[in-house]
Amino acid sequence: MSQPPEDPLGLLASWDGQAQRTARVGVLLPWANQAVETELPRLGLAHTVFHYARLVPASRTTAVDASFWHGLREAAATAVESLRHLPLDSVALACTSAGFADGPPLPPGVVTAFDALTGVLQTLHASRVVLATPYPGEVTANEAAALAARGIEVAAHTSLGLADGYPGVTGDEIHTLIRQLPADALRTADAVVLSCTGWHTLSVLPDIQQAVGKPVISSNLAMALFAARLAIGAPL
Template identity: 70%
Template sequence: MLTSWDEQAERTVRIGMLLPWANVAVEGELPRLGLVHTVFHYTRLVPASRTTAVDAAFWHGLRSAVAGGLDALSPVPLDVVFLACTSAGFPTGLAPPALPPAVLTAFDALTGVLTHLGVRRIVLATPYPHTVTAAEAAALAAYGIETTAHTSLGLADGFPAVAAGQIRTLVQHLPPAALRTADAVVLSCTGWHTLPVLAELQQELGVPVFSSTLAMALYAARLAMGEPL
């Protein structure tokens, strides 16, 4: 799908990527997806707490740092800017700072792609704490996307260290009935390395498998086609 959309591009687009300061997965995976008509421009956001674990302080600090990231990217003519953090799109706890209208989160890309493709039932796998995963399922429901089953590693930090085998095992332990009836499998979070398992899981399960990083790439490809989501 991604290659097909990229081949239909009408122009080259430039995408700003605001990365959580400890994220090492996005920069490694996006170039390997092979988009010809998309250029990604990166900068890093350091939350005031200088922490990396997903919690209210991290989300608040990350969203507060967006203005500085936009300033760093301001010389570049960008078509869209992503805050490349999925959980920052559905933070729990106290209301976080609002994002500028021009900034989307990885969660926005995910919901945009799933909605465009008519995906209504998913199974969800994340590295997050279980409460954060449940919050994401609730946030997806607000977009008309039902999470029929979800599972998580229960981690608040250390996502880059999650091995491909752990992701495979996590998905394989989802209820078989939920996997059979799902329109798609979602591997949420930009911080873990999902690219090594996407094609393998899709072939094994017989349904599309989306990651947060893949969703941002698909969103960019639609922009290049002149058909934004």
């Protein structure tokens, strides 16, 4: 498998090349998410099939808040039932913030994009990171605390302060976010995290990684890496 430019670490190509079987992953999507179905296929996994089901929160809203996260988690049970006749190796909730927000328990075995993200960081031995998100500042701070609870220190974080509209975030805006991070924090971090499955980040990963000189992990890249590990029988 050739290495796609959106995989600057080369991990996907390496793990996918070791796969002995095809992994099937059910992906539970927030109903307004446009990025996941765009970005996962671009990463070119030859040994993974993604099966999608959309989650409609009872609030019928798209902005990240308590009712949105509660609704996604509540809708997960029905979505998992819709996939039950498929021979799945795993089911992933493709929302990072829902992974560290309060709400009803998820169905047994469902992992979140936040789980995939922390799993990748732990596999890379990245115990100190800088964090950039499109979220409101309070949500970003909550994620930093959730990462710390899993043994990953957040040296600095920055955000766009948006509760909605993530598909419209441009590459220039993401580059500006990274430039806002303190130089000392960037220098001492093991990795840069671009959290949220709802913004399009793959196109900027190679340039940011080249600029900062260390791994850059997005939520969607983390979910692809999680799937690739399943195909070689070594979950994150």
